[in-house]
Amino acid sequence: MTQARIHFEISAPKPASHVFHVSMTIQEPDSQEQLFSLPAWIPGSYLLREFAKNLGPITGRVGDEAITVHKLDRNSWAVRGATGTLTLEYDVYAWDMSVRSAHLDQTHGYYNGTSVCLMAHGFENELHTVDLMAPTDEKCLDWRVATTLKRVSGDKWGFGSFEAPDYDDLVDHPVEMGTFTLTTFEARGVPHHIAITGRHSCDLERLCADLTFICEHQIDMFGELPKMDEYLFQVMAVGNAYGGLEHRSSTSLVCKRDDLPQVGDTEVTEGYRQFLGLCSHEYFHTWNVKRIKPAMFLPYDLSKEAHTTLLWAFEGITSYYDDLCLIRSGRVDTESYLELLGRGATRVYRSYGRHKQSLFDSSFDAWTKFYRQDENAPNAIVSYYTKGALVALALDMRIRKLTADQKSLDDVMQILWERHGKPLVGVPEDGVEKIVEDLVGTDMGDFFDSTLRTTEDISFDDLLEQVGVRFCLRPQENSTDKGGKPSKNKPEDKGCLGARALAGNGGAKLANVYNGGAAEAAGLAAGDIVVALDGLRVTGTDLEDRVAKASVGTELSVHAFRRDELVETTLKVGAPVADTAYFELVEDASDDVVARRNAWLGLKPGS
Ligand code: ZN
Numbered sequence: 133m134t135q136a137r138i139h140f141e142i143s144a145p146k147p148a149s150h151v152f153h154v155s156m157t158i159q160e161p162d163s164q165e166q167l168f169s170l171p172a173w174i175p176g177s178y179l180l181r182e183f184a185k186n187l188g189p190i191t192g193r194v195g196d197e198a199i200t201v202h203k204l205d206r207n208s209w210a211v212r213g214a215t216g217t218l219t220l221e222y223d224v225y226a227w228d229m230s231v232r233s234a235h236l237d238q239t240h241g242y243y244n245g246t247s248v249c250l251m252a253h254g255f256e257n258e259l260h261t262v263d264l265m266a267p268t269d270e271k272c273l274d275w276r277v278a279t280t281l282k283r284v285s286g287d288k289w290g291f292g293s294f295e296a297p298d299y300d301d302l303v304d305h306p307v308e309m310g311t312f313t314l315t316t317f318e319a320r321g322v323p324h325h326i327a328i329t330g331r332h333s334c335d336l337e338r339l340c341a342d343l344t345f346i347c348e349h350q351i352d353m354f355g356e357l358p359k360m361d362e363y364l365f366q367v368m369a370v371g372n373a374y375g376g377l378e379h380r381s382s383t384s385l386v387c388k389r390d391d392l393p394q395v396g397d398t399e400v401t402e403g404y405r406q407f408l409g410l411c412s413h414e415y416f417h418t419w420n421v422k423r424i425k426p427a428m429f430l431p432y433d434l435s436k437e438a439h440t441t442l443l444w445a446f447e448g449i450t451s452y453y454d455d456l457c458l459i460r461s462g463r464v465d466t467e468s469y470l471e472l473l474g475r476g477a478t479r480v481y482r483s484y485g486r487h488k489q490s491l492f493d494s495s496f497d498a499w500t501k502f503y504r505q506d507e508n509a510p511n512a513i514v515s516y517y518t519k520g521a522l523v524a525l526a527l528d529m530r531i532r533k534l535t536a537d538q539k540s541l542d543d544v545m546q547i548l549w550e551r552h553g554k555p556l557v558g559v560p561e562d563g564v565e566k567i568v569e570d571l572v573g574t575d576m577g578d579f580f581d582s583t584l585r586t587t588e589d590i591s592f593d594d595l596l597e598q599v600g601v602r603f604c605l606r607p608q609e610n611s612t613d614k615g616g617k618p619s620k621n622k623p624e625d626k627g628c629l630g631a632r633a634l635a636g637n638g639g640a641k642l643a644n645v646y647n648g649g650a651a652e653a654a655g656l657a658a659g660d661i662v663v664a665l666d667g668l669r670v671t672g673t674d675l676e677d678r679v680a681k682a683s684v685g686t687e688l689s690v691h692a693f694r695r696d697e698l699v700e701t702t703l704k705v706g707a708p709v710a711d712t713a714y715f716e717l718v719e720d721a722s723d724d725v726v727a728r729r730n731a732w733l734g735l736k737p738g739s
Contacts, residue, residue, distance in 0.1 A: 134261075135157065135159075135261050136258065136259040136260055136261040136295065137158065137159040137160060137255060137258060137259070138156070138157075138158055138159075138252050138255050138258065138259075138260045138261070138299075139156070139157045139159075139260070139261045139262070139263075140154060140155070140156050140249055140260070140261070140262045140263070141154070141155040141156075141262075141263045141265060142154055142243075142248065142262060142263070142264055142265065143155075143265035143267070144236055144241050144265075144267045144269075144272070144309075145267070145268070145269075146269070147236050147237055147238045147241065147267055147269050147271070147272055148237065148238055148269075150225060150226050150227040150235075150236045150237060151188075151223045151224065151225055151226065151236065152223070152224045152226055152234065152236060152241070152243060152248055153221070153222075153223055153224075154220075154221070154222050154223070154224060154248060154249070154250075155219060155220070155221050156219065156220045156221075156222075156249075156250055156252075157217055157218070157219045157220075158214075158217070158218045158219075158220070158252050158255070159217050160217075161211065161214045161218045161252070162214075162253075162254060163213065163214055163215045164212065164213075165210050165211070165212050166210065166211045166212075166214055166218065166252065166253070166254075167204075167208060167209070167210050167252075167253035167254075168208065168209045168210070168211075168220070168250045168251065168252055168253065169207050169208035169209070169250065169251050169253065169435060170183050170184040170187065170207045170208075170246075170247075170249075170250055170251070171183060171207070171246040171251070171303065171434030171435070172184070172206070172207050172434060172435055172436065173246075173434055173437075174232050174233075174244055174246045174247075174303075174377070174434075175246075175304070175429070175432055175434075176377050176378050176379075176417070176421070177232050177377060177503070178437075178443075178498040178499050178502070178503055179498075179499060179503035179504065180436075180437065180499065181232065181233065182206060182207065183207070183233065183246060183247045184206060184207040186224055186225040186226070186233075186234070186247065187222050187223070187224055187225075188222055188223035188224070188225070189222065190209060190220050190221070190222040190250075191220070191221050191222070192211050192214070192218060192219065192220050192221075193218075193219050193221075194214050194215065194216045194217065194218055194219075195216055195217070199211055199213070199214055199218070200212075201220065207435065208435075209250075220250065222250075224243075224247060224248050226241070226242075226243060226247070226248075229368070229370070229373070229386070230375060230386065231244075231306075231368075231375055231376060231377040231384035231385065231386055232244065232377060233247045234247040234248060238269065238271040238272060239310060239311075239329075240275075240308065240309060240310025240311070240312070240329050241267075241275075241307075241308075241309040241310060242306065242307065242308050242309070242329075242366075242368070242384075243306065243307055244303065244306045244377075244384075245302050245303030245304070245305070245306070245307075246303045246434065249262075249299075249302055249303060251299050251434075255299070256298060256299045256300070257298045257299075258298065259295060259296070259297060259298075260295065260296045260298070260299060260301075260302045261284070261293060261294070261295045262281065262293065262294045262295070262296070262302070263292075263293050263294075264277055264291050264292065264293075264294065264307065264309070265291060266290075266291040267309075272310075274311055275291075275309050275310050275311060276289040276290060276309070276310070276311070276312065276314075277289060277290060277291055277292075277307065277308070277309050278307075278308040278309075278312060278314070278325070278327035278364060278366060279294070279305050279306065279307040279308065279364070279382070280305045280360070280362060280363070280364050280379075280380075280381040280382045281294040281295075281296060281302075281305040281307065282294060282295050282296065289314065291309075300431065300432065301380070304379050304380050304422075305379060305380075305381070305382060306366060306377075306379060306382065306384050308327055308329060308366045308384075310329050311329075312327040312328055312329045313327070313328040313332070313334070313336070314326070314327050314328075315336040315339075315340055316340075317340035317341075317343060317344050318344070319343075319344055319347035319348045319351060319357070319363075320347075320348055320351045320352075320357060322357055322360065322361075322362065322363060323361075323362045323363075324343065324344075324347060324362070324363045324364075324365070325362060325363070325364045325365070326339065326340070326343070326364075326365045326367060327364065327365070327366050327367065328367045328368075328369055328392070329366075329367065329368050329369065330368055330369035330370055330389060331369065331389060332369040332389040332392055333389075333392075333394055333395055334369070334389075334392035334393060334394070334395075335392075335393040335394060335395045335396075335397070338393045339392065339393055342393075342408055342463055343365070343408075343411060345461040345462060345463060346408065346411065346412050346415065346457055346458065346461045346463065347363075347415055348461075349457050349460055349461040349734075350412070350415055350416055350418075350419075350453075350457055353457075353542055353545065353546075354419050354545065354546060354549050355546060355549070357418070358380075358381075358418060358419065358422075358423055358553070358554075360380070360381040361381075362381065363381050363382060363415075363418070364381065364382035364383075365382070365383055365385065365411060366382060366383065366384045366385065367385045367386075367387060367392075368384070368385065368386040368387070369387060369388070369389035369392060370386060370387075370388065370389065371388065371389070372388055373386045373387065373388065374386065374387060374388065374406070374410070376410050376411075376413065376414045377414070378414045378417030378418070378421065378422055379422065380418070380422045380423075381418070383411075383414035383415065383417075385410060385411065385414065387407050387410065388403060390403055391403035391404055391406060391407040392404070392407060400463065400464060400468070405458070405463075405464060405468065405472070408458055408463055409454050409455050409458060409472070410454075412453075412454040412455070412457045412458060413450055413451065413454035416450045416453050416454060416457070417446075417450055419545070419549055419553055420445075420446055420449060420450050420453075420545065420548070420553075421446040421447075421450070423549070423552075423553035423554070423556060424446075424548045424549060424552045424553035424559060425446075425552070425556075425558055425559065426438075426440040426442045426446065426558060426559055426561070427558025427559060427560050427561070427563075428440040428442075428558070428561075429558065430556070430557075430558040437499045439496050439499070440495060440496070440561065441492040441493075441495045441496050441561055441584075442495060442559065442561060442563075442564065443494070443495035443498055443516040443520070444491040444492070444494075444495055444516045444519070444520035444523060444584060445520070445559075445564045447516050447517045447520055448491070448516055448517060448518075448519065448520015448521050448522075448523055448524050449520065449521075449524045449541070449545070451476070451517045451518065451520060451521035451524070452520075452521040452522075452524030452525055452528070452541075453524075453545075455469060455472040455473065455476075456469070456733075458472075459733050459734065459735075460733065460734030461734075466717070466733060466735070469733065470601070470616070470714070470715040470716070470717070471616035471617060471714075472616065473525070473616070473715050474615050474616030474617065474713050474714035474715050475614050475615050475616040475713075476518050476521050476522070477518075477522055477603070477615070477713035477714075477715075478614060478615025478616065478711070478712050478713045478714075479515065479518045479615075480514065480515070480518045480519045480522055480713075481605060481710075481711045481712070481713050482510065482711045482712075483510055483513065483514050483515065483518075483519075484510055484511050484646055484647055484648075485509065485510060485511055485512045485513040485514050486514040486519060486587060486589070487587045488511070488512060488513075488514075488587060489501070489512065489513050489514050489587065490514075490584065490585050490586055490587055491514065491516055491519055491520060491523065491583065491584045491585075492584050492585050494513060494514050494515065494516045494519070495516045498516065501513045502515065502516065507643065507644055507645075507658035507659065508644075508658070509644070510632075510644045510646060511644075511646060511647045514587075519590075522590050523583045523584065523590065524541060525592075526579075526583060526590050526592060526595055527541055527544075527568065527579070527583075528540055528541035528732070529592075529595035529596060529598065529599070530572075530576070530579060530595060531543075531544070531568065531571065531572055532598065532728070532732070533595065533598055534572040534573075534574060535571070535572055537728060537731065539571055539572065540732075543571055544564070544567055544568055544571060547567050547571065548564070548567060551567075565580050596715070597718075597725075598725065598728055599725065599728050599729040599732050600717060600718040600721030600722075600725040600726060600728075600729050601715050601716070601717060601718065601729065602715065602716050602717075602718055603713065603715055604618070604713065604714050604715070604716060605710040605711070605712065605713055606618070606619050606624070606710055606712050606714070607619075607624055607626060607628070607708030607709060607710055607711070607712060608626075608708070608709075608711060608712045609621060609626075609712070610676075610677055610680065611633075611673055611676040611677055613712060615712040615713050615714060616713075616714050617714050618714055618716065619712075624708055625683075625708075626680040626681070626708050627650075627679050627680055627681070627682045627683060627684050627686065627705035627706065627707075627708070628649065628650060628679065628680070628684075628705070628706040628707060628708045628709060629649070629650055629651050629675065629676050629679040629680075629703075629705075629706070630645065630646045630648070630649015630650040630651045630652060630653075630706050631643075631644060631645045631646060631649060631650075631651035631652075631656065631658075631676075632644045632646075632676070633662065633672075633673060633675040633676055634672075634673065635671070635672025635673050636661065636672070637661045637693075638661070638663065639661040639662050639663040639664075639669075639670050639671075639672070639692070639693070640661070640662045640670045640671075640672055640673065640674070640675035640676075641659070641660070641661050641662075642656060642657065642658050642659065642660045642661075642662065642692075643658060644658055645657055645658050649706055649709075650679075650703055650704055650705060650706030651703065653704065653706075654690060654701045654702060654703040654704070655699070655701050656690065656692060656699075656701065656703075657694065659694070660692040660693065660694050660699065661692060661693045662675055662690060662691070662692040663691050663692060663693060664689075664690070664691040665678055665679070665688055665689070665690055665691075665703075666678075666682075666688045666689055667689060679703070679705055682705045683705065684705055684706065684707045684708070685704065685705060686704070686705045687702050687703070687704050687705075688702065688703045688705065689701075689702055689703075690702065690703045717729075
């Protein structure tokens with residue numbers, strides 16, 4: 133293979149030390165000063181992660197002559213006076229099990245290019261080539277490779293040589309190596325692969341069948357799959373974790389192995405439903421954010437924060453469609469879908485910060501607030517995922533109403549794809565609002581102001597009526613109540629602690645104390661360990677439920693530790709807060725209303 137002017141050789145000589153070794157050659161470097169940098173963040177995850185912290189020393193040479201590599205700042209370097217092919221060598225420590233960085237041991241290796249591949253300034257837009265070297269450790273001799281990087285040599289799924297037309301492409305195809313399980317299905321003629329790493333007993337046939345429905349539904353909705361030869365779901369199955377990151381023709385997911393469909397099971401468990409929702413979410417990003425992008429992201433500046441107010445559209449609309457696609461593709465029924473919708477709304481109504489932070493601000497400040505949540509987060513912020521999804525629902529309903537069911541949010545997504553995604557033209561900050569207004573032919577300023585730029589709650593009443601659905605709020609039933617369903621008991625009688633407690637350190641550790649609640653009034657703070665309530669030991673998560681059993685207004689003694697000091701106080705049991713949401717079908721809805729609901733949910737008449 134001909135090496136490009138920028139060429140990487142990536143190897144894993146000692147997997148047990150969790151280190152990838154990188155040899156990078158630069159032909160014709162800038163002989164005065166050649167700059168290099170490593171991204172500080174990875175697209176899709178809006179936090180400066182400073183991946184350079186995992187790089188060992190970088191050594192440089194031109195031919196056999198060593199040359200000094202100068203460190204300039206936290207993530208960039210310079211080589212001066214290199215007058216021939218320059219080679220840099222460095223190690224990358226890889227021990228992060230998330231989908232955002234890199235991980236390596238004797239069982240598998242995984243990396244994102246943003247963690248491993250230096251960017252050579254001035255060469256960003258030219259061809260990059262990569263040799264992925266097979267490990268020589270005897271425990272790793274049967275490893276294979278799963279990536280959508282373009283292969284130029286070596287067998288399919290084997291080690292070999294790859295290329296990327298530019299740096300942006302190079303770092304958008306994560307690489308998995310190991311002994312993963314592999315299966316393939318076709319969606320609208322394009323091969324879609326699933327590579328599962330980690331111990332599991334997944335029913336691959338069932339997973340392929342379900343993902344075919346979901347992927348084809350989304351392809352049909354946008355009208356086409358963006359141009360690609362294949363798509364890859366990289367799945368890491370572990371005991372307990374959840375997450376995903378989107379890429380242009382693949383996604384990296386981490387999930388509980390028990391959430392995968394088990395051989396012999398036929399029902400859609402809560403865990404499997406969540407996993408399908410995650411796959412649906414990341415796949416939807418293939419259009420919405422990987423190609424339809426905020427203008428702020430074109431091109432990405434991976435050295436510093438890229439602020440946009442549009443994450444409500446890129447994450448919120450995606451979060452609305454991820455579950456909607458499950459019902460539209462026939463994977464869940466109406467009851468299950470409404471439960472998902474209600475659970476999402478519950479997460480919004482349990483964020484007291486929704487009265488302090490608008491969606492625009494939540495998006496803009498994602499870097500310092502959403503991605504850096506502390507004990508005060510429920511009081512201070514609102515999620516552009518969950519509230520963004522509710523805005524998307526309200527927007528969809530509003531568009532349907534204003535156009536007498538001729539148009540919907542689906543049309544907005546198609547227009548975004550045609551105008552911005554396909555030609556790769558960035559979406560200006562007001563771009564989504566303008567497209568909607570053009571589509572419906574009327575000013576939507578009030579709607580967008582109230583939902584995006586203020587902290588008002590979204591008013592659903594007149595919007596959901598047209599599809600025969602009612603939005604309801606009630607108090608939380610118990611500490612495990614995630615919402616989504618009406619209450620079986622009478623939670624309006626239950627007392628309220630005004631805090632979230634977790635088992636820890638021999639009592640109940642207060643994870644969050646809500647502004648204006650009973651715990652705050654009693655002087656309790658996040659981090660306090662409550663050890664006794666009303667003179668009886670608190671063992672853990674029973675704290676919230678014991679307070680719930682007491683009548684509103686009752687005074688209970690509380691003993692808690694703050695650091696190592698005992699605090700005694702009195703808790704006046706608070707009134708319950710209607711912070712738990714569910715959506716229910718209106719009974720006796722007219723045929724028109726039912727037809728409209730079926731059109732929204734993609735149901736056949738009579739189902
Ligand atoms: Zn997302």
